[in-house]
Amino acid sequence: xxxxxxxxxxxxxxxxxxxxxxxxxxxxxxxxxxxxxxxxxxxxxxxxxxxxxxxxxxxxxxxxxxxxxxxxxxxxxxxxxxxxxxxxxxxxxxxxxxxxxxxxxxxxxxxxxxxxxxxxxxxxxxxxxxxxxxxxxxxxxxxxxxxxxxxxxxxxxxxxxxxxxxxxxxxxxxxxxxxxxxxxxxxxxxxxxxxxxxxxxxxxxxxxxxxxxxxxxxxxxxxxxxxxxxxxxxxxxxxxxxxxxxxxxxxxxxxxxxxxxxxxxxxxxxxxxxxxxxxxxxxxxxxxxxxxxxxxxxxxxxxxxxxxxxxxxxxxxxxxxxxxxxxxxxxxxxxxxxxxxxxxxxxxxxxxxxxxxxxxxxxxxxxxxxxxxxxxxxxxxxxxxxxxxxxxxxxxxxxxxxxxxxxxxxxxxxxx
Numbered sequence: 001x002x003x004x005x006x007x008x009x010x011x012x013x014x015x016x017x018x019x020x021x022x023x024x025x026x027x028x029x030x031x032x033x034x035x036x037x038x039x040x041x042x043x044x045x046x047x048x049x050x051x052x053x054x055x056x057x058x059x060x061x062x063x064x065x066x067x068x069x070x071x072x073x074x075x076x077x078x079x080x081x082x083x084x085x086x087x088x089x090x091x092x093x094x095x096x097x098x099x100x101x102x103x104x105x106x107x108x109x110x111x112x113x114x115x116x117x118x119x120x121x122x123x124x125x126x127x128x129x130x131x132x133x134x135x136x137x138x139x140x141x142x143x144x145x146x147x148x149x150x151x152x153x154x155x156x157x158x159x160x161x162x163x164x165x166x167x168x169x170x171x172x173x174x175x176x177x178x179x180x181x182x183x184x185x186x187x188x189x190x191x192x193x194x195x196x197x198x199x200x201x202x203x204x205x206x207x208x209x210x211x212x213x214x215x216x217x218x219x220x221x222x223x224x225x226x227x228x229x230x231x232x233x234x235x236x237x238x239x240x241x242x243x244x245x246x247x248x249x250x251x252x253x254x255x256x257x258x259x260x261x262x263x264x265x266x267x268x269x270x271x272x273x274x275x276x277x278x279x280x281x282x283x284x285x286x287x288x289x290x291x292x293x294x295x296x297x298x299x300x301x302x303x304x305x306x307x308x309x310x311x312x313x314x315x316x317x318x319x320x321x322x323x324x325x326x327x328x329x330x331x332x333x334x335x336x337x338x339x340x341x342x343x344x345x346x347x348x349x350x351x352x353x354x355x356x357x358x359x360x361x362x363x364x365x366x367x368x369x370x371x372x373x374x375x376x377x378x379x380x381x382x383x384x385x386x387x388x389x390x391x392x393x394x395x396x397x398x399x400x401x402x403x404x405x406x407x408x409x410x411x412x413x414x415x416x
Contacts, residue, residue: 044144180221241284304339336387
């Protein structure tokens, strides 16, 4: 098409009006075909000029991105970030323009009109025009890809791996159930024989205490069985997590602001040192906050216990720090409470294990499951009488794509 246009322009003065009319109709037909292709692409495309003002947009981009107004009505009036109804996406595009960055990408979550969450990749690449053997940068192309299915498959794969790991747990539970069932069976048989012997003899039933001894053992074994089953269900029941890209530091800042009055009331000094980067993790904000609340409550309890629950003597410290290391978000939660010995720390994530008189033993077990649902890890180090440190590690989604830079192989460079 480009070569055809060049040849026509060289002979334009020799064409008859009829030939020119036919040429215009052919060009219009070609333009219609290209526009149809542009609108039919599954990827969203937004073409902007050097000032990031909208030139052209396809239907896919309008479906993927939330807009404050009709994009077609905002053409060439203001930068495209002003009409996008998402603060993070708008900031990303504005930063790309102000920093004069090209070949960059990032991933975001957007909510649809139906309330579901979609994951999208945004790519900003240069729009280059060949003119007189020079390559001029005349704008940018913003590409939007829906990667929701990819993310859902990753979550599904993680859950399948978790279920596969439950094979050993199921085998262990089967072994644990076998022992109390055997004890129950033996004692029932003993009771049946004793009752039969008495009835076949003098017809009198055994003394109450004689029967209760067996019944007590049976009751204890039934309770033991019930606990084994409940713990197993606790281990296999999936967490209902609505994963989306969220800033963990923002969640921590909101939590600190909310809980600060309680820390002050108990004379506990809170120190926070959060990394300044705008990191976003694939997690459920409510569940992540639940983990932080559990850690805080345990820390307050440990500090209070250190001073024999005498609030007038309490003087403790809690430290919350975050950093990015080896493509992982590392969060440490430290207190200077009573601490734990090695055997206690080794069982802290077990269901129903607790050192509190009124504790359920489910808080840290649930915290462990939640962090695992985020494809992360949580560990604990503690020293008796000195304090406890929990470390949470969650992978940072690799959203930055390494794109090849445009290089002109000819002698002419790119002009802007």
